[in-house]
Amino acid sequence: MKDREYWLWISTIEYMHFEKLHKLIKIFGSVKNIYNADEKELLLKGKLSNQEIRELLESKKSFYPDEYLEKLAKKNINFVCIEDEIYPEKLLPYSHKPYFLFYKGKLPDKEIPAVAMVGARACSGYGRNMAKKLGRELSQNGVQIISGMARGIDTYSGLGALEGKTPTFAVLGCGVDICYPAENIEIYEDILKNGGILSEYPPASRPLAWHFPMRNRIISGLSDKILVVEAKEKSGSLITVEWALEQGKDIMAVPGRVGDRLSSGCNRLIKSGAGIVISVEDVLEEFKYIVFNRGSDTINQEKILEKDFLLLYSELSLQPKNIYELMDATGLEYERLVEMLLQLQLKGLIEQPSYNYYSRLS
Numbered sequence: 001m002k003d004r005e006y007w008l009w010i011s012t013i014e015y016m017h018f019e020k021l022h023k024l025i026k027i028f029g030s031v032k033n034i035y036n037a038d039e040k041e042l043l044l045k046g047k048l049s050n051q052e053i054r055e056l057l058e059s060k061k062s063f064y065p066d067e068y069l070e071k072l073a074k075k076n077i078n079f080v081c082i083e084d085e086i087y088p089e090k091l092l093p094y095s096h097k098p099y100f101l102f103y104k105g106k107l108p109d110k111e112i113p114a115v116a117m118v119g120a121r122a123c124s125g126y127g128r129n130m131a132k133k134l135g136r137e138l139s140q141n142g143v144q145i146i147s148g149m150a151r152g153i154d155t156y157s158g159l160g161a162l163e164g165k166t167p168t169f170a171v172l173g174c175g176v177d178i179c180y181p182a183e184n185i186e187i188y189e190d191i192l193k194n195g196g197i198l199s200e201y202p203p204a205s206r207p208l209a210w211h212f213p214m215r216n217r218i219i220s221g222l223s224d225k226i227l228v229v230e231a232k233e234k235s236g237s238l239i240t241v242e243w244a245l246e247q248g249k250d251i252m253a254v255p256g257r258v259g260d261r262l263s264s265g266c267n268r269l270i271k272s273g274a275g276i277v278i279s280v281e282d283v284l285e286e287f288k289y290i291v292f293n294r295g296s297d298t299i300n301q302e303k304i305l306e307k308d309f310l311l312l313y314s315e316l317s318l319q320p321k322n323i324y325e326l327m328d329a330t331g332l333e334y335e336r337l338v339e340m341l342l343q344l345q346l347k348g349l350i351e352q353p354s355y356n357y358y359s360r361l362s
Contacts, residue, residue: 005065006031007081007100078103091221098200104176105196113287114144116223118237119153119230124262127230130254132160137280139164146223153229158187167195171218173211175203213239220244228253231265252277320357
């Protein structure tokens with residue numbers, strides 16, 4: 001078999017979760033060596049039970065790569081492993097990266113900024129509104145939103161991201177052919193129109209409780225920043241923050257009222273040094289560049305906005321500003337400023353409500 005086919009084979013073994021596979025690869029050196037090991041070698045080296053060894057040996061007899069790939073294709077499911085060029089580059093630096101992923105739709109674009117949005121399942125109206133608003137505005141500015149598609153904050157950040165039109169992605173704690181929770185079927189289907197659904201668990205895997213903490217390392221690994229919208233002091237969503245800190249990712253949080261249990265986790269994060277987010281600009285300014293996106297249109301074909309555009313756009317708001325105010329604030333020459341303002345207008349990012357006055361589009 002080819003190298004990637006060994007990964008495909010071992011992905012079909014139900015008990016072979018990441019931690020067990022990681023230990024076996026450390027012992028045997030490669031998944032190919034695990035495949036070629038006999039019963040005696042597996043018993044001596046593999047730290048597997050007799051039942052697990054029997055299942056592993058039986059799986060080799062019934063596994064045919066082409067048949068399995070055809071079976072996946074019929075369900076519109078793709079497979080990628082660490083041997084493949086298209087394996088998500090952002091995951092590669094981590095020792096706990098998944099060895100393989102199943103996905104429907106497409107994978108996140110490594111060239112485009114990505115933010116993981118997480119938070120409480122039992123969220124408040126404030127949390128729902130903030131999640132949807134921030135998800136939409138980040139997506140409108142060309143940022144990929146990555147979440148777990150869980151109830152609560154995940155759901156509303158996903159709904160907002162879908163309105164913003166930039167591809168959004170969900171990492172599941174079950175097979176990609178299962179919509180969990182079931183009531184999110186419309187979000188699941190809408191994500192697939194433009195983005196993708198990913199999981200390290202093979203198709204038909206149930207959403208078991210222990211899947212989700214491990215799933216969170218993929219959510220944070222695929223993202224440049226983690227945004228916690230609303231979370232209790234001991235919220236499960238903070239597991240994603242723990243993974244993100246281990247991965248060296250920036251943490252940001254939306255503040256809430258002092259004494260509000262649903263915001264105590266976010267307030268604690270901010271007190272500990274997380275970035276505070278009260279508007280989308282707080283997230284965008286943290287990036288070294290912004291991709292302004294309206295559907296498939298971009299202002300800059302290299303996907304990196306010039307510093308001048310970034311400076312100008314940061315000075316604009318919903319309150320109209322006179323062109324001479326903008327000249328003073330940016331230090332740009334009049335001719336250059338007029339040219340840039342025209343480009344921003346043509347892309348539908350700003351408007352000119354009256355002569356020589358400019359504002360962002362709401």
